[in-house]
Amino acid sequence: MADKLRVGLIGLGEIAYKSTGRVLQRTEKVEMIVGTDPVAGVAASYEAEYDIPCSTSLEDVLTHADVDAVIISTPHHLHAPLGIQAAEAGKHVIVEKPMATTLGDADALIAACKRAGVLCSSKECGVRYQPATMKAKALIEQGAVGNVMATQVFGAANKPASYWTGGYSGRVQTTWRKSKVESGGGILIMNYIYDIDRLRYITGLEVARVFAEYDTYKTPVEVEDFIALTLRYTNGAVGMFMAGSCAPGAANSGVRGTRAAGNRIFGTHGQIVFEDNQLLVYTENTVDGLTPGAWTELGFPLSSGDDPYVTYFDRFAEAVFEGRDPDAPGEEGRRNLDVFLAAYDSGQTHAPVFLPRQSA
Numbered sequence: 295m296a297d298k299l300r301v302g303l304i305g306l307g308e309i310a311y312k313s314t315g316r317v318l319q320r321t322e323k324v325e326m327i328v329g330t331d332p333v334a335g336v337a338a339s340y341e342a343e344y345d346i347p348c349s350t351s352l353e354d355v356l357t358h359a360d361v362d363a364v365i366i367s368t369p370h371h372l373h374a375p376l377g378i379q380a381a382e383a384g385k386h387v388i389v390e391k392p393m394a395t396t397l398g399d400a401d402a403l404i405a406a407c408k409r410a411g412v413l414c415s416s417k418e419c420g421v422r423y424q425p426a427t428m429k430a431k432a433l434i435e436q437g438a439v440g441n442v443m444a445t446q447v448f449g450a451a452n453k454p455a456s457y458w459t460g461g462y463s464g465r466v467q468t469t470w471r472k473s474k475v476e477s478g479g480g481i482l483i484m485n486y487i488y489d490i491d492r493l494r495y496i497t498g499l500e501v502a503r504v505f506a507e508y509d510t511y512k513t514p515v516e517v518e519d520f521i522a523l524t525l526r527y528t529n530g531a532v533g534m535f536m537a538g539s540c541a542p543g544a545a546n547s548g549v550r551g552t553r554a555a556g557n558r559i560f561g562t563h564g565q566i567v568f569e570d571n572q573l574l575v576y577t578e579n580t581v582d583g584l585t586p587g588a589w590t591e592l593g594f595p596l597s598s599g600d601d602p603y604v605t606y607f608d609r610f611a612e613a614v615f616e617g618r619d620p621d622a623p624g625e626e627g628r629r630n631l632d633v634f635l636a637a638y639d640s641g642q643t644h645a646p647v648f649l650p651r652q653s654a
């Protein structure tokens with residue numbers, strides 16, 4: 295193997311163009327060498343921008359002898375089938391979030407990667423390398439909040455009509471974001487899978503029970519445009535998510551777009567609040583860098599949002615080179631998916647769903 299992990303990109307749409315390509319240019323241990331997209335114009339413009347050969351043929355990536363790993367950035371329902379094909383071709387697999395649209399697909403992808411002896415990871419876990427996320431995890435481990443009692447995630451956007459057929463950039467015209475089968479769901483699975491991964495990672499807790507209510511209020515799509523869910527964690531803590539994509543007054547684009555957005559963790563001896571570029575921490579305890587009985591503001595450059603993914607890709611490459619599991623193997627993506635698919639099922643049955651679940 296070369297001294298860098300050589301990747302092939304599968305799916306060259308919005309995220310591959312505006313983010314992943316740029317991030318990979320900044321990694322130390324990863325190099326993109328080839329790409330594919332079924333839309334000829336999309337492949338051609340990616341090739342022009344990034345100066346790597348891109349074609350409409352998946353085989354050009356999967357049979358490419360120099361490709362060590364693939365990054366799959368396609369509509370959600372294709373992540374697992376394409377990942378399985380890549381694994382069977384001997385390529386390590388990174389899938390964009392969410393890992394899949396069904397637990398069966400997630401399990402099949404994990405199993406295919408194990409059979410083939412290749413690594414697998416779901417990209418939402420890149421939030422684990424955000425400085426604020428790492429700091430919050432360390433503070434909880436140092437006892438800053440005591441035992442976690444509750445978590446809160448709130449966010450709202452006002453996505454324009456054009457989003458549903460072209461994302462934020464309009465680079466590719468598609469309908470998959472509107473389709474329940476192809477996307478798996480709306481605002482929750484599309485934008486908040488980062489938040490459930492962050493909370494699970496920071497607190498070390500798993501979700502044991504989910505109850506949700508959601509609907510499609512004003513967007514002409516099959517997926518939800520507002521959702522509320524409650525969680526019960528394994529330690530007994532409770533959690534809530536409230537998220538919408540059609541909130542008047544919220545920003546036109548961007549996931550959150552409200553000042554009150556963010557993640558919040560309540561413990562028996564303190565609180566941690568993620569707010570814009572700051573981590574706000576209150577503790578009753580004595581912890582290095584914090585003032586007991588007061589709020590401490592810790593500044594983080596969250597706006598340089600791509601940096602965690604530079605680390606994510608480099609760490610994945612290190613795992614390949616060292617022959618170990620990635621920091622966040624596919625099972626982590628599966629756990630995130632389990633929570634949100636449970637929410638969607640709960641919203642249909644109006645009953646709580648207990649986790650973890652097995653695929654059918």
Ligand SMILES: NC(=O)c1ccc[n+]([C@@H]2O[C@H](COP(=O)([O-])OP(=O)(O)OC[C@H]3O[C@@H](n4cnc5c(N)ncnc54)[C@H](O)[C@@H]3O)[C@@H](O)[C@H]2O)c1
Nearest residue numbers: 304305306307308309331332367368369390391461466468
């Ligand atoms: N757009 C964002 O801001 C953003 C941010 C983070 C993650 N993501 C994730 O990235 C993934 C892609 O989203 P996007 O916004 O880039 O969508 P997109 O529709 O802009 O791009 C998807 C691309 O996949 C291609 N494609 C379809 N079938 C394919 C196949 N069989 N083989 C190869 N390519 C195929 C399409 O032609 C399209 O160019 C999704 O999982 C999404 O959740 C997107």
